[in-house]
Amino acid sequence: EDKVVQSPLSLVVHEGDTVTLNCSYEVTNFRSLLWYKQEKKAPTFLFMLTSSGIEKKSGRLSSILDKKELFSILNITATQTGDSAVYLCAVEAGTSYDKVIFGPGTSLSVIP
Amino acid sequence: GAGVSQSPRYKVAKRGQDVALRCDPISGHVSLFWYQQALGQGPEFLTYFQNEAQLDKSGLPSDRFFAERPEGSVSTLKIQRTQQEDSAVYLCASRYRGALINEQFFGPGTRLTVL
Numbered sequence: 001e002d003k004v005v006q007s008p009l010s011l012v013v014h015e016g017d018t019v020t021l022n023c024s025y026e027v028t029n030f031r032s033l034l035w036y037k038q039e040k041k042a043p044t045f046l047f048m049l050t051s052s053g054i055e056k057k058s059g060r061l062s063s064i065l066d067k068k069e070l071f072s073i074l075n076i077t078a079t080q081t082g083d084s085a086v087y088l089c090a091v092e093a094g095t096s097y098d099k100v101i102f103g104p105g106t107s108l109s110v111i112p
Numbered sequence: 113g114a115g116v117s118q119s120p121r122y123k124v125a126k127r128g129q130d131v132a133l134r135c136d137p138i139s140g141h142v143s144l145f146w147y148q149q150a151l152g153q154g155p156e157f158l159t160y161f162q163n164e165a166q167l168d169k170s171g172l173p174s175d176r177f178f179a180e181r182p183e184g185s186v187s188t189l190k191i192q193r194t195q196q197e198d199s200a201v202y203l204c205a206s207r208y209r210g211a212l213i214n215e216q217f218f219g220p221g222t223r224l225t226v227l
Contacts, residue, residue: 004154034215042116042203042218043155088154097167100145100216102154 002027004103012109023089024071036088079110116219133189133222137206147203194226
């Protein structure tokens with residue numbers, strides 16, 4: 001059965017800290033890995049990763065994929081209170097269409 | 113519209129009632145997904161439509177759940193004889209199939225509470 005696992009499930013840090021969120025997966029017919037940010041509403045897209053070893057960056061956020069070891073990390077540097085959210089990792093897999101399997105999410109709280 | 117819309121945003125139902133949740137995807141988006149998100153969990157896949165065809169309904173938890181998209185645009189998720197365990201946020205997402213970035217655009221969700 002396809003599954004996506006995230007760790008830690010929750011995390012509390014102080015503003016300015018750097019955090020690393022982990023995502024591992026076991027799926028058939030992997031196509032891509034996605035990161036989303038969810039703040040009490042619908043998830044918003046952050047990154048899509050398809051190739052190993054290529055870092056994607058957007059401001060203070062960056063992510064990388066290791067397709068051999070079947071995991072990805074999401075880094076957030078110099079965290080701000082506005083980064084407080086649930087970060088969802090999802091994997092697209094399948095042959096006839098891109099089914100998306102979500103992990104449970106990591107709840108990040110950034111305190112001043 | 114500019115994005116995916118869902119209605120109602122909140123629904124309270126008594127156990128045993130039938131409910132219908134509506135999703136209006138972004139115009140032109142071929143793919144439509146329904147997810148169920150329980151408190152503190154990630155979204156769980158329910159069903160997938162490509163145009164009007166329901167290609168995957170493997171995530172529907174029981175035969176009380178039924179989804180349709182008769183004209184390939186608006187979709188309705190119906191839950192019959194609701195149970196307390198059906199309480200969750202139901203998210204709809206659409207995607208333009210064939211886009212370089214396979215981003216799903218999510219609606220705001222419908223929060224269903226079954227008493």
